[in-house]
Amino acid sequence: MSGTKPRLRGKNWLRLKGKIMSLTVAGTDYVLMPVGTTAQRPTTPAAGMTRYNSTTTLLEYYNGTTWLVAGSFYSVDYLVIAGGGGGGRVGGGGGAGGYLASSLALSFGVSYTVTVGAGGAGATSATSGSSGSNSVFGSIVTSIGGGGGGAESASAAIFNGIFGGSGGGAGTNNSIASTPPGGASVGGQGFAGGAGNADNATYRNGGGGGGAGAVGANATGAGSGNGGAGAASSITGSSVTRGGGGGGGNINGTTGAGGSGGGGAGSTGAANATSGTANLGGGGGGASTGNGGSGGSGLVILSIPTNRYSGTTTGSPTVTISGSNTILQFNASGSYTA
DSSP states (O other), rough: TTOOOOOOOTTTEOOSSSOOOOOOOOOOOOOOOEEOGGGGGGSSTTTOOOOEETTTTTEEEEEESSEEESSEEEEEEEEEEOOOOOOOOSOOOOOOOOEEEEEEEEEETEEEEOOOOOOOOSSSSOOOOOOOOOOTTTTEEOOOOOOOOOBBBBHHHSSHHHOBOOOOOOBBBBBSSSOOOOOBBBBTTTTOOOOOOOSSOOOOOOOOOSSSSSSSOOBBTBOOOOOOOOOOEEETTEEEEEOOOOOOOSSSSSSOOOOTTOOOOOOOOOOOOOOOOTTTTTOOOOOOOOOOOOOOEEEEEEEETTTTOEEEESSEEEEETTTTTTEEEESOOOOEOO
16 A cells, blocks of 8 residues: 555545644544543643543643643632721721622633732721722732721811722711711722711711621711621622621710621720721721721632632632532632633
């Protein structure tokens, strides 16, 4: 047969001496790839090798460095919460960190950076609380830090609640009879903070910080505003409420309760306010003459189809299984390679 070209099914030609020049498979049937477990992969693979992995039930190929799943993208669900805002002094509760939950497509082999935002510091003098820091997933999803709570002041720059993922509650205007407004939510990632009291010699009360699920309550009469409620998510397999706003503080009245989902309670007298809960993105409580509560840190959660999960991470996320998905919970910054 030397010098001849045998004809193959599907009108394909094969050069002798074992070297295939080209192969076109016609028809509507199938090509059966080699099948084997992960443990049965070739011990010395070469770039271009392709096989069906019976362990992962996926088609895979070797790119010269590592085995990759064939295809370009796969979808994951995410929950990204920023750090909560700190509470003000004689002021409002901090707003919860921005709360974003949806799905997106990840590219195979790409490393996605995870940044978990810290909570903002509570006020230790007659100032507003600090806003929380943003949480970011892969430069794709950015949750905005919660706004700090306002403080007792004659200056609107200090007594107004600060804008944020959820807005901070307002402090007290000790100059004129105008009601200080709570901070607004930025980008629809939460809710606004509550208003504080106008000039009132007896009751100097702050508004509640906004939560991921509800607005912070206004200060009314002798009462400070409660923090707004957080929002519930079952991304980990069970329902958990996160992102509560901080309660307002006061001089002589009733303190504001923290919102469900990690919001810190306000305080009165010389007591320090309660901080927001770590990794729930809750706002810190507003104080009286003590210190405002700090905001709680945020988190990033990914729900990944287990048959797509690469197992390549940094930052030591918590790894659990829920149904057919692998759950990564980042309580600190790290990365995931798709």
